[in-house]
Amino acid sequence: MRRVGAVVGAIAMVAVAFVVRSALDDDGSGGGGGDGGPVRLACVDELADACRALAADDADVELTVASAGELVATFTDPEVRGEDAPYDAWATIDPLPLVVDARRDRAGDAALFGESTTPLAATRLVLVAGEDRAGALVTACGESSEQNSDDLVVSWRCVGDEAGVAWSELEGETGWGPFRPAFADPTDTASGLVVLGQAGTAYFGGPDYASNDFDAAFRSWLAGVEQAMPNLGGDPLAVLAQRGPAAYGAVGALEAEAEAALAGTRYEDDLRVLYPAPMATAVASLAPVEGSPGAEAATDLAEPLRDALAEEGWDVDDPEPAGLPSAGVLDALEQLWREVT
Amino acid sequence: MSPRGRLAAALLAALALLGACSLDGDESGEGDASSDFGDPGDCTVVDMAVSSEKIELVEDLARSFNESDEAEVDGTCVFVRPQVKASGGAAQLLAEGWDEEVEGPRPVIWSPAASTWGAVLNQQLADAGEEPLAPEDSPSFMLTPLVIAMPEPMAEAVGYPDEPFGWSDVLRLAESDEGWAEYGHPEWGPFRLGKTNPNFSTSGLSALIAQAYAATGKTDGLTVEDLAQPEVVATAEGVESAVVHYGDTTLTFLNNLYRADQRGAALTYASAVAVEEKSVLDYNAGNPDGVLDPGEEARPPRVPLVAVYPEEGTIFSDNPFFVLDAEWVDDDERAGAEAFTEYVQRPENQERVLEYGFRPGNPEVAIGEPITTDNGVDPDQPQTLLEVPEPPVMVELLDRWDVQRKKARVLLVVDVSGSMGDPAGTEGGETKLDLAKRAAIAALDDFAPEDEVGLLSFSTDLGPDGDQEVLELVEVGPVSEQRDELEQQIDALVPTNGTPLYSATATAYADALDAYDESRINAVVVLSDGVNDDGDRGDDADQLAELVADLEEGSEGQASRPVRVFPIAYGADADLATLGEIAEASSAAVYDASDPASITKVFTAVVSNF
Numbered sequence: 001m002r003r004v005g006a007v008v009g010a011i012a013m014v015a016v017a018f019v020v021r022s023a024l025d026d027d028g029s030g031g032g033g034g035d036g037g038p039v040r041l042a043c044v045d046e047l048a049d050a051c052r053a054l055a056a057d058d059a060d061v062e063l064t065v066a067s068a069g070e071l072v073a074t075f076t077d078p079e080v081r082g083e084d085a086p087y088d089a090w091a092t093i094d095p096l097p098l099v100v101d102a103r104r105d106r107a108g109d110a111a112l113f114g115e116s117t118t119p120l121a122a123t124r125l126v127l128v129a130g131e132d133r134a135g136a137l138v139t140a141c142g143e144s145s146e147q148n149s150d151d152l153v154v155s156w157r158c159v160g161d162e163a164g165v166a167w168s169e170l171e172g173e174t175g176w177g178p179f180r181p182a183f184a185d186p187t188d189t190a191s192g193l194v195v196l197g198q199a200g201t202a203y204f205g206g207p208d209y210a211s212n213d214f215d216a217a218f219r220s221w222l223a224g225v226e227q228a229m230p231n232l233g234g235d236p237l238a239v240l241a242q243r244g245p246a247a248y249g250a251v252g253a254l255e256a257e258a259e260a261a262l263a264g265t266r267y268e269d270d271l272r273v274l275y276p277a278p279m280a281t282a283v284a285s286l287a288p289v290e291g292s293p294g295a296e297a298a299t300d301l302a303e304p305l306r307d308a309l310a311e312e313g314w315d316v317d318d319p320e321p322a323g324l325p326s327a328g329v330l331d332a333l334e335q336l337w338r339e340v341t
Numbered sequence: 342m343s344p345r346g347r348l349a350a351a352l353l354a355a356l357a358l359l360g361a362c363s364l365d366g367d368e369s370g371e372g373d374a375s376s377d378f379g380d381p382g383d384c385t386v387v388d389m390a391v392s393s394e395k396i397e398l399v400e401d402l403a404r405s406f407n408e409s410d411e412a413e414v415d416g417t418c419v420f421v422r423p424q425v426k427a428s429g430g431a432a433q434l435l436a437e438g439w440d441e442e443v444e445g446p447r448p449v450i451w452s453p454a455a456s457t458w459g460a461v462l463n464q465q466l467a468d469a470g471e472e473p474l475a476p477e478d479s480p481s482f483m484l485t486p487l488v489i490a491m492p493e494p495m496a497e498a499v500g501y502p503d504e505p506f507g508w509s510d511v512l513r514l515a516e517s518d519e520g521w522a523e524y525g526h527p528e529w530g531p532f533r534l535g536k537t538n539p540n541f542s543t544s545g546l547s548a549l550i551a552q553a554y555a556a557t558g559k560t561d562g563l564t565v566e567d568l569a570q571p572e573v574v575a576t577a578e579g580v581e582s583a584v585v586h587y588g589d590t591t592l593t594f595l596n597n598l599y600r601a602d603q604r605g606a607a608l609t610y611a612s613a614v615a616v617e618e619k620s621v622l623d624y625n626a627g628n629p630d631g632v633l634d635p636g637e638e639a640r641p642p643r644v645p646l647v648a649v650y651p652e653e654g655t656i657f658s659d660n661p662f663f664v665l666d667a668e669w670v671d672d673d674e675r676a677g678a679e680a681f682t683e684y685v686q687r688p689e690n691q692e693r694v695l696e697y698g699f700r701p702g703n704p705e706v707a708i709g710e711p712i713t714t715d716n717g718v719d720p721d722q723p724q725t726l727l728e729v730p731e732p733p734v735m736v737e738l739l740d741r742w743d744v745q746r747k748k749a750r751v752l753l754v755v756d757v758s759g760s761m762g763d764p765a766g767t768e769g770g771e772t773k774l775d776l777a778k779r780a781a782i783a784a785l786d787d788f789a790p791e792d793e794v795g796l797l798s799f800s801t802d803l804g805p806d807g808d809q810e811v812l813e814l815v816e817v818g819p820v821s822e823q824r825d826e827l828e829q830q831i832d833a834l835v836p837t838n839g840t841p842l843y844s845a846t847a848t849a850y851a852d853a854l855d856a857y858d859e860s861r862i863n864a865v866v867v868l869s870d871g872v873n874d875d876g877d878r879g880d881d882a883d884q885l886a887e888l889v890a891d892l893e894e895g896s897e898g899q900a901s902r903p904v905r906v907f908p909i910a911y912g913a914d915a916d917l918a919t920l921g922e923i924a925e926a927s928s929a930a931v932y933d934a935s936d937p938a939s940i941t942k943v944f945t946a947v948v949s950n951f
Contacts, residue, residue: 177654177725228561229561230726230727230728231729233478233729235478242481242702246722246723246724246726265704265705266706
């Protein structure tokens with residue numbers, strides 16, 4: 001009897017061990033997010049191509065692409081907490097995760113992203129204009145580059161000052177109408193928000209400005225820029241690609257985004273990329289949602305996402321933001337833009 | 342109703358006219374294209390409502406898609422089925438309710454001429470507390486800009502393209518006492534402008550927006566306050582004063598211009614017409630209405646048109662594909678719609694867009710033949726694009742246009758022959774005359790208060806002595822002063838005897854000519870349900886020839902005093918062909934009301950010319 005009991009016990013132990021081993025195998029081995037499921041990755045529109053390339057190569061990624069505005073609204077929802085957030089990580093443009101956490105903090109909600117954001121790649125902020133208009137703009141708003149005094153760059157301060165002015169007064173043609181700068185909606189897009197930040201940096205002479213500096217003169221300047229921006233339906237880069245240089249005087253955008261939007265289009269050779277002053281650089285980052293089941297697994301996406309961004313023309317060597325104000329100032333700028341619109 | 346609600350009411354109610362029946366219009370085949378598109382079998386059907394200028398192209402693409410391997414989603418085949426629906430008419434149906442028994446299937450994809458209509462629809466829905474149906478940022482299938490089309494010699498005379506030309510120049514020419522003599526061509530007479538009714542026509546609305554922007558010096562942000570500025574008001578009145586006549590579609594102008602061209606008289610019909618670039622290409626190819634009927638041959642005009650891109654900027658008609666956010670669109674249909682939307686954006690299919698004279702919506706496809714300077718257009722233009730105004734501004738624009746537009750002097754001439762007492766075939770048992778009277782009375786409200794309208798009736802054996810063929814029932818006068826009398830006299834009409842169509846038309850035309858007012862659009866509207874029958878058939882041919890000759894002579898030449906004759910061919914027995922000949926002779930258009938039940942819409946379409 002004791003031998004039978006020992007055998008039965010051994011069998012039971014083996015069975016238990018098998019069950020335990022199986023449970024261990026299901027819990028993360030072979031990739032995926034929490035509970036063995038895929039990593040739920042949210043991705044802003046500006047990084048969509050890279051995110052889709054990543055998801056195509058990795059079946060353990062469940063991808064959602066949406067506008068920055070939509071995703072910020074999701075993440076700032078007080079009902080959303082880390083452990084039951086709809087996403088495990090956010091591929092986005094800095095400093096949007098900080099913007100979200102700051103808003104949550106003001107609302108008395110716990111932060112979602114904390115300090116775990118990983119910078120992935122960088123791209124400069126540029127202005128895209130028709131070749132002939134670019135020439136006129138450089139003449140009207142050019143200044144010596146800090147990097148090379150022989151090069152001319154376009155002053156964003158000047159762009160704002162001359163917004164709405166007739167091209168004929170800016171060394172351009174009468175038939176071009178008024179000078180109309182444009183950028184994507186800063187209240188709904190990451191690229192629009194950072195371009196707005198660059199414009200503010202240009203106005204205040206550097207990135208270290210605060211919302212306290214938003215005086216009546218700045219509000220008026222910003223309102224002038226907004227009023228000069230026509231609504232031709234859709235993203236300005238897409239409209240520029242479809243309708244040509246007649247659409248806008250110059251479009252502010254991420255360089256990688258602009259290159260992707262204009263490559264192979266019928267007006268590609270008629271458009272020129274300008275590097276405005278002050279130079280600004282935006283950084284794409286991966287921000288795991290702290291406390292979400294798949295947050296840890298999400299960190300493994302940094303490397304492949306970085307590779308995908310490199311394929312899309314982003315600079316992956318030591319990405320650092322430059323020329324942009326703090327997250328709090330960007331947040332305040334977005335609010336100010338809503339007020340002047 | 343809120344101002345924005347008035348936009349929807351004004352635009353959408355009026356725009357349903359595009360089911361009405363001008364032979365020169367773009368309404369052919371509306372509403373029934375789906376019946377001959379084949380059997381979808383068990384496929385997921387994606388119904389489309391498509392504006393008329395692109396129905397042929399969309400049908401071609403739908404057929405090729407349906408036959409391809411691309412027409413499949415999750416193992417189920419997809420069948421795209423387009424039907425033609427005018428932009429404004431479709432917007433109204435989507436806003437107010439789409440009766441599938443009358444209008445055909447509700448669309449999964451709606452493609453109007455311009456995305457403006459999507460904004461109009463969504464505004465109407467918002468005012469009614471309903472969710473929007475037309476998604477924002479829908480892809481543009483193809484593009485064409487609004488231009489001012491001018492006969493080549495006239496464009497050269499003003500120095501285009503070396504000298505910029507725009508709405509400010511149109512104003513100056515419109516107000517010039519010298520007319521074309523200012524440019525050394527007195528033989529061309531005064532500057533004459535063709536513009537369509539902005540309540541009905543996308544081109545007309547775009548032109549109205551463009552001239553308003555030009556008057557303000559802006560290219561975006563047009564406001565209601567801008568429209569009240571004295572110089573803007575003066576510009577509007579000045580431009581409208583040069584209008585030859587309005588109309589529901591630019592095709593009326595282009596067909597008339599082409600016929601005048603064939604007679605060597607193009608330069609005295611119109612100096613400039615606000616149309617889409619694509620129409621210039623069609624015209625110069627010898628196909629002014631963009632459709633080649635069976636047996637018809639495209640013969641280039643003697644005098645081609647040049648597309649002038651207004652100096653102040655212009656607007657694109659962007660032909661969006663709205664996959665509707667509607668409760669009747671299920672997931673399979675949506676997926677099928679998206680597959681077709683992607684299919685038409687492919688470069689090889691976008692090349693087809695070029696064949697029809699449109700610019701591709703896909704920016705990866707270059708703009709090429711036929712969009713070249715050799716064909717009278719310029720692919721490097723326009724140089725400035727205008728922003729479409731907010732709905733409240735468009736309401737204000739249209740309200741002001743109703744006041745500022747060129748006023749009319751119109752003689753209504755109604756057939757009261759015996760056959761007008763025949764049943765109209767309606768459930769209520771009304772006669773053809775009953776329906777016509779009701780429609781004519783309703784049409785009185787489509788005139789401006791300052792328009793002048795008179796009323797004649799015609800038959801044989803009229804008058805106290807029974808020896809008259811035409812009776813003047815109401816002398817021409819302001820509608821505001823005599824609407825009641827007009828209504829009473831129309832209501833009192835009774836059917837009598839024969840149909841002296843030719844002599845009645847000639848009499849009405851002569852009366853209108855005698856009282857010609859150059860500050861107005863002078864016109865005669867003749868409604869008849871039959872053929873000429875004045876008791877003497879022997880002289881019919883001579884009568885018609887003489888009438889046509891008089892009309893042609895009066896409508897051409899530098900000193901012409903054009904009185905346009907707009908016949909309505911009413912009922913199945915009406916002599917549509919002859920009425921069309923009469924219309925053409927006066928550079929007008931004939932309206933087909935062969936179905937008496939359509940007479941109300943037809944009258945609305947006719948009055949849209951004024």
